[in-house]
Amino acid sequence: MPEAASSLPAPGTDALPKTYDPAGTEARWQAAWEQAGAFHPDPNAPGEPFSVVIPPPNVTGSLHMGHAFNTALIDTVVRFQRLQGKNVLCLPGTDHASIAVQTILEKQLKAEGTSKNHLGRDAFFERAWAWKAESGGTIVGQLRRLGYSVDWRRERFTLDPGLNKAVVEAFVKLHEQGLIYRGEYLVNWCPASGSAVSDLEVEMKEVDGSLWYLRYPLTPVEGDSIDHLVVATTRPETMLGDTAVAVNPADPRYAHLVGRSIELPLVGRRIPIVADEHVDPAFGTGCVKVTPAHDPNDFAIGQRHGLPQITVMAKDGTMNEAAGRFGGLDRFEARQAVVAAMEAEGLLLKVEPHRHSVPYSDRGKVPVEPLLSTQWFVRAEPLAARCRTALDHPAGPEPRFVPERWSKVYRDWLTDIRDWCISRQLWWGHRIPAWFVVSETGGVITEATPYVVARNEAEALAQAEAQFGAASRSAGRELVIEQDPDILDTWFSSGLWPFSTLGWPDPEAADLATWYPTSVLVTGFDIIFFWVARMTMLAGALLPEAGAPFGDVYIHGLVRDENNRKMSKSAGNGIDPLLLIERYGADALRFALVREVAGAGQDIRLDYDRKCAELYGSYRLGEAAKLLYEFAWNDLCDQYIEWAKPRLFGDDGVSRTAARRVLGHSLEALLVMLHPLMPHLSEDLWHAVTGAEATEFLALQRWPQPEPAWLDPSHESAFQFGIDAVRAIRNLRALSGVKPSEKLPIGIHTPTTARQDFVIANQEKITRLVGASDLHWEAEPTAGQQLGIVDSDAQVGLTVPQQSLDALKERLQKDLAKVEKEIAGLQGRLANPNFAGKAPPEVVAECQANLAEAQAQAELLRGRLGELG
């Protein structure tokens, strides 16, 4: 703390405007910080590196409360670390959000009467970039408006050329390691976006549906007692692709039928009856239809029994030619049509209402279709295994979750993980760096077309030439390669964010050397799987030496909107943060958001700056905010300034200067500590208080150090006595109905000399604080005054109107009852031999002291009551 700077402007000078103008002040300091490059760190600068990459917001839409909350938390952490003297990098950026953006653009095109196919891939991409420039610009502007202390020069976008290089490199490396493969599997198909999506992008929803009971005729055999089975299904339209009926092997009702066959209605296919453990005998009739190409469970049954997979649905959600006469119908129309056809043939036994889970596409908001499709996958288990091992690292878990319990959520997800489908049949995104040697399969891409994975087309061609060139030429074919039209899941590029933004895969990248792994990742629990786990998995494979891509993962809650009110304070839900910023300023919004954060863990009583540093450092930001608020308001303003006023406005020059110094010093320390939470206001006030040059910034100052020499316990207890005495007098006055403006003779009575000395030394202040006409102090109370009890060692007295005596008496009785209850409790405890014998001696001693104090107070109270009659 620079000593020279600690002084206040002389009273009466208009150093600050009367009302605070958040918009103007905040804009001014944001411009000043940016112009000075205050948050542009140098990787070669001294200081312990500290780095954060922000969760890149999507380039769709506008800043919402969740962004504001996340930003407030991150910026508080990085500003605090900067004040600690660390070499802090906070790196911003945005996410290209394939599906979301493409959906928006396609809707726009549709409104214009055109389509992406009509436009063509290149023109569509151009349009998407234009959208990104505008929409991405909007959200970046809004992040700036919050006062984010990031390095805007290093701003990145998940689809920028540098990141594309990283994505290609990552894909190639993972493919080389055998961690990426291509194959035909049952994937989640979203008919709305016309693309495969990953398991994470599917949300199970409970819906009210029906359970249809269908008669499936048995292939007749001589001597049959029954001629059909009944299967129950929630998706009758898929029966067109049935390739078996399954029963539980232990089900006595059907055991004898296993091995027989069914004549599949409407289709006429003969399908077997198989026995499979998976079938629940208690569900429906205990017989289930098996459609391997349209249901994950049936797919598994099909695998176990070697059943054919018949796909009866096209990728747009309509039935295909394999559906026979139902071909061309939408899947939901087909459902009705199949049911009607079955009914017409007398094969519909009954329909029951049935509530069940249906997979919905997160983005598309329509049911996803399990569909057989050839896609690219990341082999998840080896990556997940590495992450699980890192959690058991001998030096502590990597990464370390705060709060710790999220570690379990993370670990559980990484256990029994399924492979990650990373290809998307979309345009807006990173094109998959694989080239098909289409000349091998007649110029078209099929399941069997060989491919090469390469960093660019030239490399791909060279590889293809090496592998297929000779054979191709000898067969008289020209070698032709064609890049995979598909793109990668957005989360594949987001998953590289902590290192791709720092320069990976460039081995010389200085930022990467200094700031990787990053220090802390701050994000919401909703994207632990989507993002946090993908980053740790990919980092484990691509930068295995560096450990986890971030030291800590600070998981915060969500700002609740709509139904789950959380913003009840400001009434209506889903509040636009920009409106709040407009009205109250970014600082106010940030402070309010951070104050709401819950902290967890132990609390230690230390002086404010030490304690505050601890809270910031352990990410208990909400507690830090509350503590500072209390200090600023209750201690500094309510108490210190009030008591210092006579000195500040008094004639004693030395005393006045001292008071101003102390106040200035306290204020400055407060401003530093407040800065992470309210950067603009603190910066502004700091300049006003210290008169610092416009080129100097509070943002770049140092955290205040506690000064042990300034601690004075006797002074502190005397001051506390003063505060308590004033409160006791005010209390007595309020109770007696004495107007605050009415000046009265007031007495403070204490036999303790140190306290008397304090009262004498502060006579003028106390007189003013309690509105006394005459303040006197002596060991014994003045006759005729009513007394209020400060503690067993001090009373205050004043003359009160006769009619308030009853109120006083009531109060005394109440106080007495409370004290007596306390005495009873303490006596009971002390009388218990177990307590005296087993409790720690200091607890017993404290208990005895409390009892003595309570008894003395009770004595005083009884005396007072006796005098009142």
Add this chain to the structure above:
RNA sequence: GGGCGAUUAGCUCAGAGGUAGAGCACUACCUUGACACGGUAGGAGUCACUGGUUCGAUUCCAGUAUCGCCCA
């Protein structure tokens, strides 16, 4: 079905093995020299329930109930 979290003042939530706090709301009084989007003072809680550990449990443990979230 499995897991996690919550249950404390009218509301939103802190808290901690030694007998409970804040903000808002409420009541009374007050425009006093930083502040009326303010001040001073006050009322308000069986800390969900049942057991256990302990000298002592609202706090730790187990179970129950209700609510919420995640995974299947």
